[in-house]
Amino acid sequence: MVTTVIPVEPFDLVIFGGTGDLARRKLLPALFQRWRARQMPENARVICVGRQPLSDESYRSRIETSFREFPVPCVEDREALGEFLNGICYARVDVNGSDGWSELRRMLRQDVIRAFYLSVAPSLFGVITAMATEWKLVSPDCRIVVEKPFGHDLASARNLNAELSGRFDERQIYRIDHYLGKETVQNLMALRFGNSLFEPIWNSQYVDHIQISVAESGGIGGRGSYYDEAGAMRDMVQNHLMQLLCLIAMEPPAQFEADAIRDEKLKVIKSLGRVAKDDVVRGQYLSGPGVASYRDECGDPVSETESFVALRVHLDNWRWSGTPFYLRTGKRLRSTLTEVSVAFKDPVHWIFEEQANRKGTSLTIRLQPNEGITMRMTIKDPGPGGMRLTEVPLDMTFAEALGSNAEAMPNAYERLVMDVIRGNQTLFMRGDEVEAAWAWIDPIAAGWADLPGGLYMYDPGSDGPVQSHALLHRDRRDWQGL
Numbered sequence: 001m002v003t004t005v006i007p008v009e010p011f012d013l014v015i016f017g018g019t020g021d022l023a024r025r026k027l028l029p030a031l032f033q034r035w036r037a038r039q040m041p042e043n044a045r046v047i048c049v050g051r052q053p054l055s056d057e058s059y060r061s062r063i064e065t066s067f068r069e070f071p072v073p074c075v076e077d078r079e080a081l082g083e084f085l086n087g088i089c090y091a092r093v094d095v096n097g098s099d100g101w102s103e104l105r106r107m108l109r110q111d112v113i114r115a116f117y118l119s120v121a122p123s124l125f126g127v128i129t130a131m132a133t134e135w136k137l138v139s140p141d142c143r144i145v146v147e148k149p150f151g152h153d154l155a156s157a158r159n160l161n162a163e164l165s166g167r168f169d170e171r172q173i174y175r176i177d178h179y180l181g182k183e184t185v186q187n188l189m190a191l192r193f194g195n196s197l198f199e200p201i202w203n204s205q206y207v208d209h210i211q212i213s214v215a216e217s218g219g220i221g222g223r224g225s226y227y228d229e230a231g232a233m234r235d236m237v238q239n240h241l242m243q244l245l246c247l248i249a250m251e252p253p254a255q256f257e258a259d260a261i262r263d264e265k266l267k268v269i270k271s272l273g274r275v276a277k278d279d280v281v282r283g284q285y286l287s288g289p290g291v292a293s294y295r296d297e298c299g300d301p302v303s304e305t306e307s308f309v310a311l312r313v314h315l316d317n318w319r320w321s322g323t324p325f326y327l328r329t330g331k332r333l334r335s336t337l338t339e340v341s342v343a344f345k346d347p348v349h350w351i352f353e354e355q356a357n358r359k360g361t362s363l364t365i366r367l368q369p370n371e372g373i374t375m376r377m378t379i380k381d382p383g384p385g386g387m388r389l390t391e392v393p394l395d396m397t398f399a400e401a402l403g404s405n406a407e408a409m410p411n412a413y414e415r416l417v418m419d420v421i422r423g424n425q426t427l428f429m430r431g432d433e434v435e436a437a438w439a440w441i442d443p444i445a446a447g448w449a450d451l452p453g454g455l456y457m458y459d460p461g462s463d464g465p466v467q468s469h470a471l472l473h474r475d476r477r478d479w480q481g482l
């Protein structure tokens with residue numbers, strides 16, 4: 001495999017929220033990697049905006065310190081780090097007032113690509129875009145990048161969309177779901193549409209069910225106040241799991257092109273059926289040895305927010321009618337793992353003796369960590385003793401198959417930020433997609449209070465509440481992995 005770096009055009013990237021966590025931990029480290037790879041042109045400029053009075057020098061030295069703390073890969077490359085930091089400027093702007101805007105305008109060049117990255121609370125999207133327009137920072141081709149959470153429900157997402165679309169064309173708006181920037185998530189499309197093997201059997205005639213698990217061993221950390229408002233459903237299902245579901249379930253797009261793909265994803269979301277109350281399991285983690293409980297971490301001793309959710313979901317469309325999708329995500333689970341597993345039906349006519357504990361053929365795509373694919377196959381148990389069957393994994397990890405090229409894969413933010421500059425919206429969510437996702441989530445979240453079992457507690461380091469197993473056992477199935 002050849003790694004090809006195609007340099008992007010010169011740009012001015014303005015990051016609002018320049019002193020925040022996302023800028024320090026994800027965006028600037030991602031840009032540094034792209035700088036090292038020589039994808040960023042020498043005259044690219046990154047302008048980080050914040051409220052604090054800081055000189056360029058003191059901002060750069062803060063960034064250098066946090067790069068060393070994390071640490072960011074290749075931070076020891078002093079020459080590249082020095083060059084990269086020199087291209088970063090700091091601008092103090094009062095986004096609610098008039099201070100700093102004219103200086104910011106003076107810093108922007110006319111003949112380069114211009115992008116604004118709103119790494120701030122969604123409540124500031126409206127005011128920042130209004131001020132940027134008033135101060136004439138907005139050019140006809142500029143790009144605006146917004147982070148999740150994109151709203152809290154359908155109504156708030158609609159408001160945000162209205163605020164943005166009042167000032168920008170949809171082709172200028174880049175709504176980030178960083179899962180779409182992950183190499184292995186894009187691989188779902190390569191696997192499905194780049195091999196003729198799978199597509200003919202990728203439907204309810206051959207697929208028994210599909211599982212999507214996004215498990216994390218960490219807790220909510222210092223994000224208690226945000227997370228307690230969101231919960232696993234809004235933090236993870238509405239966006240990341242929904243995107244995985246779309247890529248797994250969508251029809252082949254006619255072209256590999258942003259709107260062709262987003263049209264197909266939208267159709268998947270719109271075909272999601274109503275979720276019955278007994279098809280939802282909500283959980284929250286307790287304390288364990290050396291680990292605080294969810295309630296202690298979020299600071300609310302009676303919080304009813306879920307840190308785990310499992311759902312049985314169905315798609316009311318021609319391809320998937322009758323094939324359930326089981327989704328689960330949670331924090332403080334046994335391991336950190338993102339995995340999609342496609343379980344195939346048995347052959348229509350079974351000629352062998354029935355065998356207990358046979359799980360059947362499945363294709364598991366591990367998205368992280370240890371990215372790869374495992375196909376579980378039925379074969380004959382070798383040796384004498386008649387025609388006994390056994391199951392073996394055909395295992396491929398990308399790291400083994402691709403060698404050092406697998407390690408050189410850009411992380412999600414590296415790819416996404418470069419795509420913004422390139423003007424490629426394929427890996428970003430369109431406004432109607434986000435609204436459709438909320439339209440499906442809202443009634444489920446509105447029914448929390450009426451769930452038959454309420455909120456189930458689970459031990460940290462487990463695989464969530466036992467009731468999530470019951471969800472599958474009821475259908476004579478089992479969760480895989482974890």
Ligand code: BG6
Nearest residue numbers: 148178179216235236240338368
């Ligand atoms: C974020 C969520 O969007 O994704 C976090 O807000 C979650 O709660 C994170 O931990 C997981 O991302 P990743 O890339 O570590 O799988």
